[in-house]
Amino acid sequence: MTHYLYKPHVHGRNNITTPDILIDRLYRTLNTQYGVDLLGVGVKQLTSSVELQFSASKLTITPAYVLIAAGGGVLFGVGAEIDDETQGTNANFILVARFAWRLKYLQDHFDKMKFVIKVGPVSEQQIIEEIDFSRFPSPATLIEQLNPQGTELPRGAMIIATTTGIAHQINVPEIYQVNIADTHLDRGLIHRVSLFSSEQDGREPRPIPRYAIGPTTGDIEHYI
Amino acid sequence: MKITAYAATMQAVWFSEDMGETWLRPPTPTGGFYNEIRCWAVCTHPQRPGEVLAGTDQGLYRWSHEQQRWNYIPSPMDDLHILQIAQSPDDPKIIICGTRPAEIFISEDDGKSWQRSNLNAATECWFINTTRVTSIQFDPADADTIWITIEIDGVFRSRDRGKTWDHLIDGLRDNDTHNLVFLNGNNRRTILCSTEAGLHKSIDEGKSWQYMDIPQAPWLYFRSIQRKENDSNIIFASVGDKPSGEAGILLISRDQGQSWEKAALPEPVSSTIWWISTNPADPNLIFLCTIFGQIFRSQDGGESWRKMQRVLGEIRMIAWAPTPE
Numbered sequence: 001m002t003h004y005l006y007k008p009h010v011h012g013r014n015n016i017t018t019p020d021i022l023i024d025r026l027y028r029t030l031n032t033q034y035g036v037d038l039l040g041v042g043v044k045q046l047t048s049s050v051e052l053q054f055s056a057s058k059l060t061i062t063p064a065y066v067l068i069a070a071g072g073g074v075l076f077g078v079g080a081e082i083d084d085e086t087q088g089t090n091a092n093f094i095l096v097a098r099f100a101w102r103l104k105y106l107q108d109h110f111d112k113m114k115f116v117i118k119v120g121p122v123s124e125q126q127i128i129e130e131i132d133f134s135r136f137p138s139p140a141t142l143i144e145q146l147n148p149q150g151t152e153l154p155r156g157a158m159i160i161a162t163t164t165g166i167a168h169q170i171n172v173p174e175i176y177q178v179n180i181a182d183t184h185l186d187r188g189l190i191h192r193v194s195l196f197s198s199e200q201d202g203r204e205p206r207p208i209p210r211y212a213i214g215p216t217t218g219d220i221e222h223y224i
Numbered sequence: 225m226k227i228t229a230y231a232a233t234m235q236a237v238w239f240s241e242d243m244g245e246t247w248l249r250p251p252t253p254t255g256g257f258y259n260e261i262r263c264w265a266v267c268t269h270p271q272r273p274g275e276v277l278a279g280t281d282q283g284l285y286r287w288s289h290e291q292q293r294w295n296y297i298p299s300p301m302d303d304l305h306i307l308q309i310a311q312s313p314d315d316p317k318i319i320i321c322g323t324r325p326a327e328i329f330i331s332e333d334d335g336k337s338w339q340r341s342n343l344n345a346a347t348e349c350w351f352i353n354t355t356r357v358t359s360i361q362f363d364p365a366d367a368d369t370i371w372i373t374i375e376i377d378g379v380f381r382s383r384d385r386g387k388t389w390d391h392l393i394d395g396l397r398d399n400d401t402h403n404l405v406f407l408n409g410n411n412r413r414t415i416l417c418s419t420e421a422g423l424h425k426s427i428d429e430g431k432s433w434q435y436m437d438i439p440q441a442p443w444l445y446f447r448s449i450q451r452k453e454n455d456s457n458i459i460f461a462s463v464g465d466k467p468s469g470e471a472g473i474l475l476i477s478r479d480q481g482q483s484w485e486k487a488a489l490p491e492p493v494s495s496t497i498w499w500i501s502t503n504p505a506d507p508n509l510i511f512l513c514t515i516f517g518q519i520f521r522s523q524d525g526g527e528s529w530r531k532m533q534r535v536l537g538e539i540r541m542i543a544w545a546p547t548p549e
Contacts, residue, residue, distance in 0.1 A: 014254070016254070016295070017252075097298075098283075121337065122336045192298070203342050211346050212355060214400060
């Protein structure tokens with residue numbers, strides 16, 4: 001797969017637009033002693049799913065914000081990197097929510113934004129960490145690496161931005177929620193993902209699949 | 225009473241604010257979803273005025289009358305076709321969705337979280353390749369009991385709100401089932417089931433089904449059946465030459481399905497009547513649609529019908545509800 005079809009709901013001031021965007025260049029931030037670099041990764045790791053399955057009993061989940069190239073200006077989203085260390089890097093998921101904002105409406109109040117991480121079912125959620133947005137590399141710094149002359153991202157690009165020292169060890173099964181709260185505009189971007197174990201079958205006893213024929217009043221030529 | 229009618233089509237959901245005379249879609253720049261999104265189902269609830277749930281090929285959406293837009297509801301159904309939606313009559317936070325492939329997803333917290341029910345419907349079908357849910361109903365006598373019909377795998381019933389299911393097909397001439405109607409009798413109730421091979425009834429809670437011979441029906445393909453809201457004796461049933469069909473009729477029974485007569489539609493339908501919509505807010509106001517876009521309206525409980533001038537594309541469901549003040 002060389003592209004991922006991202007289907008965001010972009011919340012504007014009084015509306016929602018739903019551009020479908022082909023992502024074919026995906027970057028993760030790589031924090032080094034000299035600063036932040038961007039590392040290209042395969043788009044097959046991207047998902048907007050709300051349910052994921054793992055063989056590991058423990059995952060490392062790193063909250064992230066997401067920058068997406070779009071015709072009307074860079075989109076700003078929320079997501080996370082999920083590492084199942086038993087499977088190597090190819091088994092990782094990069095989550096990106098189907099909700100996004102326009103970056104240009106945030107640039108004057110990044111100091112009023114923070115991550116709020118919760119775990120547990122909706123009715124019993126517990127906050128496990130709150131993180132000021134200022135601890136993350138700034139969007140301008142990341143955009144500059146792909147487009148030194150401008151403020152827009154190149155077509156088809158998506159950047160997953162994490163920061164050092166912030167990751168969560170999460171037991172499976174669990175429900176993990178990452179939220180970027182914009183206290184200035186009183187709104188939030190939320191993605192909640194249910195993490196399931198491949199070792200536990202919630203459907204036991206699992207029956208053999210059946211097939212149906214259809215109209216039984218006619219002559220049916222068996223198709224198998 | 226001012227009402228809004230909703231038509232779920234292969235080009236999004238159309239709205240009518242004038243009793244079906246004219247139809248519009250919310251504009252794409254502000255409406256919340258793409259105007260050619262495929263939509264199969266719309267669902268309203270008396271306790272949620274101005275709110276509509278829509279099942280599409282890109283996920284589940286909720287219309288906000290106040291915001292005048294569709295809001296996306298994250299769910300595990302984003303890559304499925306959401307063909308049917310039902311909300312518990314007692315509690316609109318309990319939402320059940322039926323999909324293609326034929327699966328049932330249940331939320332008990334207004335769509336915040338979802339569980340896939342352990343429904344063991346057929347996973348493959350000679351006739352339509354992939355099975356699909358054609359109707360979902362909460363049992364009028366017990367909100368924990370759910371009935372569904374599947375094309376093509378018969379009738380399923382759950383008495384524990386989706387935890388376990390009974391497969392009820394004994395006596396059906398065909399498992400291509402489309403819809404159910406529950407009729408209260410003196411000491412027992414009758415359940416009607418529309419199928420590809422005629423109308424069936426059960427007087428033992430679905431344990432067995434009996435074919436009903438209806439001479440007024442020129443074809444066997446029974447699609448939508450619906451009870452008049454305030455009169456359990458009156459039932460409407462649509463019959464087509466085939467799916468999607470080139471001809472069809474509407475039948476009315478005034479005696480719980482014992483006898484039928486052909487309804488006087490003002491002009492022929494050009495495809496099978498796919499859905500009949502009632503609402504307890506006005507039992508006499510009924511909309512019906514054909515799958516290829518015709519819309520008819522009755523304001524006298526189905527005694528007379530008027531065809532709306534506007535023809536939409538492919539309509540899979542029609543609904544109406546009072547418009548909030």
